[in-house]
Amino acid sequence: MDGLDASGLADTDFIWGSQGATRLDLVPLLAWEMLGMSVEPVFGIKGRGDGRLMFERGEANIDYQTSAAYLKGVVPLVEQGDAVPMMTWGALDGDGNVVRDPTFPDVPSFKEVCEATPACETSGEAWDAWKAFMIAGFPAQKMVFLPNGAPQEAIDTYTVAFDAVLAREDFAELSEATLGIYPQMTGEAARKTLTLGTVVNDDAKAFVQNWLKERYGVELN
Amino acid sequence: MELLSTALPALGDAFGLILHPQQLAFLVLGVLLGLSVGVFPGLGGIAGLSLVLPFMFGMEPVSGLALMVGLIAVIPTSDTFASVLMGIPGSSASQATVLDGFPLAKKGEAARALSAAFVSSLFGGLLGASVLTFFILIARPLVLAFGLPEMLMITLLGLSMVAILAGRIPLKGVAAAGLGLMVGTIGEAGAGGSLRMATYDIPYLIDGLSLVVVGLGIFAVPEIVALLRRDQAISRSGALGSGWVHGIRHWLANIFLSIRCSIIGVIVGVIPGLGGSVVDWIAYGHTVQSAKDKTAFGSGDIRGVIGPESSNNAKEGGGLVPTLIFGIPGSGSMAIFLGGLGLVGYDAGPQMIRNDLDVTYTIVWSLALANVVGAGLCILLSGPIARLTTIRFTLLAPFLFMMISFAAFQSRQSLGDLVALVCVGALGIFLRRFDWSRPAFLIGFVLSYQAENFTNMANQVAGAKFRKGMEQGLDYVASPLVLGILALTIVSVILGVRQSKQILPEGDVATGRKRAPVVFLLLVTAYLVVAWADAMSIGLTSDKVFPVTISFVTILCCLVLLFRMMRAPDSDAIFADRETGEDGDAPHGLWASLAWLLFLLGLSALVGFILALVVFFIAFLRVRAGVSWTRTLLLTAAGLGFLCSMAGILHRDFPPGLLQEFVRLPWPFT
Numbered sequence: 001m002d003g004l005d006a007s008g009l010a011d012t013d014f015i016w017g018s019q020g021a022t023r024l025d026l027v028p029l030l031a032w033e034m035l036g037m038s039v040e041p042v043f044g045i046k047g048r049g050d051g052r053l054m055f056e057r058g059e060a061n062i063d064y065q066t067s068a069a070y071l072k073g074v075v076p077l078v079e080q081g082d083a084v085p086m087m088t089w090g091a092l093d094g095d096g097n098v099v100r101d102p103t104f105p106d107v108p109s110f111k112e113v114c115e116a117t118p119a120c121e122t123s124g125e126a127w128d129a130w131k132a133f134m135i136a137g138f139p140a141q142k143m144v145f146l147p148n149g150a151p152q153e154a155i156d157t158y159t160v161a162f163d164a165v166l167a168r169e170d171f172a173e174l175s176e177a178t179l180g181i182y183p184q185m186t187g188e189a190a191r192k193t194l195t196l197g198t199v200v201n202d203d204a205k206a207f208v209q210n211w212l213k214e215r216y217g218v219e220l221n
Numbered sequence: 222m223e224l225l226s227t228a229l230p231a232l233g234d235a236f237g238l239i240l241h242p243q244q245l246a247f248l249v250l251g252v253l254l255g256l257s258v259g260v261f262p263g264l265g266g267i268a269g270l271s272l273v274l275p276f277m278f279g280m281e282p283v284s285g286l287a288l289m290v291g292l293i294a295v296i297p298t299s300d301t302f303a304s305v306l307m308g309i310p311g312s313s314a315s316q317a318t319v320l321d322g323f324p325l326a327k328k329g330e331a332a333r334a335l336s337a338a339f340v341s342s343l344f345g346g347l348l349g350a351s352v353l354t355f356f357i358l359i360a361r362p363l364v365l366a367f368g369l370p371e372m373l374m375i376t377l378l379g380l381s382m383v384a385i386l387a388g389r390i391p392l393k394g395v396a397a398a399g400l401g402l403m404v405g406t407i408g409e410a411g412a413g414g415s416l417r418m419a420t421y422d423i424p425y426l427i428d429g430l431s432l433v434v435v436g437l438g439i440f441a442v443p444e445i446v447a448l449l450r451r452d453q454a455i456s457r458s459g460a461l462g463s464g465w466v467h468g469i470r471h472w473l474a475n476i477f478l479s480i481r482c483s484i485i486g487v488i489v490g491v492i493p494g495l496g497g498s499v500v501d502w503i504a505y506g507h508t509v510q511s512a513k514d515k516t517a518f519g520s521g522d523i524r525g526v527i528g529p530e531s532s533n534n535a536k537e538g539g540g541l542v543p544t545l546i547f548g549i550p551g552s553g554s555m556a557i558f559l560g561g562l563g564l565v566g567y568d569a570g571p572q573m574i575r576n577d578l579d580v581t582y583t584i585v586w587s588l589a590l591a592n593v594v595g596a597g598l599c600i601l602l603s604g605p606i607a608r609l610t611t612i613r614f615t616l617l618a619p620f621l622f623m624m625i626s627f628a629a630f631q632s633r634q635s636l637g638d639l640v641a642l643v644c645v646g647a648l649g650i651f652l653r654r655f656d657w658s659r660p661a662f663l664i665g666f667v668l669s670y671q672a673e674n675f676t677n678m679a680n681q682v683a684g685a686k687f688r689k690g691m692e693q694g695l696d697y698v699a700s701p702l703v704l705g706i707l708a709l710t711i712v713s714v715i716l717g718v719r720q721s722k723q724i725l726p727e728g729d730v731a732t733g734r735k736r737a738p739v740v741f742l743l744l745v746t747a748y749l750v751v752a753w754a755d756a757m758s759i760g761l762t763s764d765k766v767f768p769v770t771i772s773f774v775t776i777l778c779c780l781v782l783l784f785r786m787m788r789a790p791d792s793d794a795i796f797a798d799r800e801t802g803e804d805g806d807a808p809h810g811l812w813a814s815l816a817w818l819l820f821l822l823g824l825s826a827l828v829g830f831i832l833a834l835v836v837f838f839i840a841f842l843r844v845r846a847g848v849s850w851t852r853t854l855l856l857t858a859a860g861l862g863f864l865c866s867m868a869g870i871l872h873r874d875f876p877p878g879l880l881q882e883f884v885r886l887p888w889p890f891t
Binding site for chain 2: 017045069216
């Protein structure tokens with residue numbers, strides 16, 4: 001890579017352990033393709049842990065991990081020189097813009113890399129589709145749901161309990177080690193993220209459906 | 222030597238940490254919980270750990286670890302009770318134990334079989350713990366040496382055990398394994414997500430059949446139905462046989478077998494991605510191959526218990542290696558264990574072993590101590606519990622129907638689990654009746670997912686390596702490990718084919734009429750043809766190749782069998798049919814006995830599991846068993862009370878029926 005420009009990676013053949021094109025792995029697959037990289041996914045692994053093992057065994061030469069797993073499992077590899085961080089998917093600011101991930105302030109986000117790479121555009125249907133699925137996949141990934149028809153009383157009890165956890169003095173410290181530095185939310189804020197993560201506009205949806213079919217032969221109906 | 226100087230002081234420190242009354246109390250608590258959960262078929266580490274997880278946060282780390290490890294460590298010990306006494310595989314790790322353990326119980330030697338099993342478990346567990354001690358410091362490169370080609374080869378080694386367990390007609394064994402592989406492909410394909418023999422209209426099938434349901438259906442349902450028809454006690458002599466001292470003596474006489482099988486267990490456990498469910502089959506296959514006199518296997522050879530039981534406890538120690546050094550869980554219960562570890566403030570990974578070796582080693586000590594305490598308790602209990610085999614079976618049957626339904630329901634928490642149990646159970650009944658090797662079927666089923674996905678993935682990675690250069694490609698697919706395991710596999714197949722005729726994994730079976738065996742073969746062939754056509758219609762090559770190939774080969778096997786059937790006289794072993802022998806002479810019919818399970822299922826679909834159980838118990842005990850009203854009510858209350866208190870403590874729900882759609886009922890009727 002030349003600075004933030006990923007064009008130099010276009011000639012490398014990458015292999016990547018993936019759970020499937022229609023899973024969370026859609027986000028990285030699309031991102032790498034937008035950058036003009038040739039990444040061959042090896043489908044059929046059961047979880048990101050298996051992907052990391054494939055990377056460590058030298059069977060794969062590119063991978064991505066969630067923040068928690070990266071902090072625990074990949075940072076030692078980076079320290080030993082066995083892995084190099086390329087980019088994060090970024091985080092969302094209050095207005096829904098993609099910004100640098102607060103947990104990894106030194107690592108550029110995909111948006112920055114995309115802007116610096118001539119082949120990649122941060123507008124248009126590919127970008128919109130990528131962003132929609134990134135939000136669904138990452139910032140809104142781990143939510144707590146109660147069964148349909150749960151009484152308001154129970155919902156309130158959970159909300160109060162989670163707020164109490166978030167208000168703990170040592171919460172920042174505890175969560176940094178296991179989750180990374182991300183805002184946790186309840187109530188209205190959580191509902192807003194839920195909408196961002198579950199509502200994908202029709203153009204983005206059509207683009208992804210078409211791309212999955214053309215590129216990976218997967219038909220969704 | 223550096224290894225020793227790192228390990229020994231930390232091991233000593235860890236011993237100091239664990240040797241406090243409080244930690245020991247938590248360890249014993251964990252062991253007791255593990256034993257009580259593990260005795261219940263279908264419930265295992267996941268259910269037990271979920272029970273203690275809420276208390277983990279803020280707990281003193283060593284106590285928390287002792288509690289969790291104590292619980293996990295004894296599950297493969299206690300699940301032996303169900304495998305040996307009832308023929309119900311208590312968990313996926315003790316399926317192979319059923320093969321010889323249950324015939325021993327039928328011969329009236331349950332106490333001996335159990336104690337031999339527990340000593341083997343103890344030994345395996347201790348060996349696993351000691352391997353963990355040193356291995357954890359050096360295992361990283363070793364674990365990383367097992368890439369996709371190596372894992373594929375181990376999968377094939379597992380499949381090669383079919384050769385020795387195929388039964389009298391090897392081709393039938395191969396067809397059974399092929400059918401198992403095909404049943405294993407039902408649902409969403411691992412690579413591209415195409416559906417095989419499933420539709421989105423039946424969501425249950427999308428995830429495929431679970432191993433618990435298939436294990437129960439193939440082994441437990443046919444045995445329960447067969448015993449119920451005979452209406453005697455499990456132990457035909459009504460006796461219990463010689464006690465636990467004998468079992469220990471048997472184990473001593475086979476100590477080298479136990480060592481070898483424990484090592485197999487550790488190795489298979491250490492490799493992430495294989496899963497623990499093959500380990501008992503590889504150990505059992507090895508036990509049979511390495512024995513001089515093979516005639517008694519399948520009809521109650523004590524070595525058939527010692528082998529798998531040594532391996533499945535050793536696997537737990539082995540399985541902790543990748544869990545701790547990579548932070549990657551090898552199974553569902555390990556995933557929860559990692560969660561619990563996080564709650565007491567430790568994150569598994571290289572830094573934990575580097576910085577907190579003493580705490581890590583308390584896990585080793587807990588594992589070892591838990592095995593000692595657990596096996597000791599089980600041996601003490603084995604005498605009294607083995608008495609169950611002397612009770613008239615008809616009185617046990619409703620409890621067993623209750624337990625296997627509840628166990629099956631744990632896999633997906635849906636009524637579909639019960640439907641699947643009955644369907645697979647019917648298949649199991651026919652496989653048993655016509656002497657198609659059930660172990661071969663199960664090995665095929667267990668390894669189906671791995672066989673398909675490792676083949677696809679290794680093929681793809683190898684393709685990329687070969688594109689880079691011939692040498693790189695060869696280095697990848699023909700590593701010394703691959704070649705070594707390949708050699709083992711070939712030896713295993715050759716030995717298996719040469720010796721399989723001496724081994725009857727399920728005893729001798731009479732032959733008689735031709736029609737029934739031919740009809741069953743035609744039905745199997747018809748299913749395979751449909752599955753083949755279904756696979757052909759899939760667009761994605763990655764999801765299609767495996768089922769198409771396997772079904773094609775299996776159909777060929779079936780056609781050859783059919784051809785042989787046309788020419789053979791009806792006394793030929795190919796026409797094995799238990800209905801013409803022992804089973805046919807039983808006082809009760811096959812369908813009448815199976816109908817009771819269907820009755821329970823149908824009623825559950827209508828009014829929910831618990832209400833259905835009440836009716837089922839009373840009807841069964843009054844009509845089939847013919848006991849007095851007082852005893853009927855007492856037994857019904859005992860069964861339901863036991864189930865409800867167990868489920869209540871573990872926060873388990875029961876299958877709801879149509880009634881629950883309309884009326885809101887309090888737990889346990891929900």
